Amino acid sequence: MEQSGHERGLVCRGVRGATVASGNSREEIHTATRELVIAMLQANDIHSDDLASAFFTTSPDLTTSFPAEAARLMGWEYVPMLGSIEMDKPGAPARCIRIMLLWNTSKGQRDIKHIYLRGTESLRTVGASEVAPAHEANANVNDTRKDARR
Numbered sequence: 252m253e254q255s256g257h258e259r260g261l262v263c264r265g266v267r268g269a270t271v272a273s274g275n276s277r278e279e280i281h282t283a284t285r286e287l288v289i290a291m292l293q294a295n296d297i298h299s300d301d302l303a304s305a306f307f308t309t310s311p312d313l314t315t316s317f318p319a320e321a322a323r324l325m326g327w328e329y330v331p332m333l334g335s336i337e338m339d340k341p342g343a344p345a346r347c348i349r350i351m352l353l354w355n356t357s358k359g360q361r362d363i364k365h366i367y368l369r370g371t372e373s374l375r376t377v378g379a380s381e382v383a384p385a386h387e388a389n390a391n392v393n394d395t396r397k398d399a400r401r
Contacts, residue, residue, distance in 0.1 A: 263303050266291055266352040266363055269371035271344055277316040280309075283348055284321035287368055291352060294364040303353040304331040310347040311339045318348050344371055 268291045272283040284307075291297065305327070307318040319332040337347065367375055 260357040261355055264354050264356050264363055266295055266354055266365060268366040269347060269349045269374050270368040271371060272313060272346040272348060275313055275315050280313055280316040280318060281321035284318040285325060287350060288322055290366045290368060294366055297354055299327050299330055301355050302330045303355055306351040307334040308337045308349045310337050310343060310345060312345055
């Protein structure tokens, strides 16, 4: 008989994150996406081989590039990815990129660190205690920018 994820200790968990691109150019979208992806991976000790899939959304004002393209260029050749446009809600952050990683892990829901950068912390209203402080995530990002460019 097949064991459930709980019996094996491996389940699929969602890891959320958001950031804001500094502008609407391909490079600005890719830079913001790379920064967020690296912060999410590091905060949760995620390896791309353990990802079931990744879902990217952008606010309607980002039109020059797909955030998933930045992840592909980081080496995510085999991770299934999908993108979409967020609804144009009044008051929502402009130039916003959101990511949902579906990750095969033995960690519990409360152990997941959701990452919100560049003023997007307000997007996480439920369970706000689970949000990793931006200063912790940014400290890790600065150390890995060189690695992401290789």
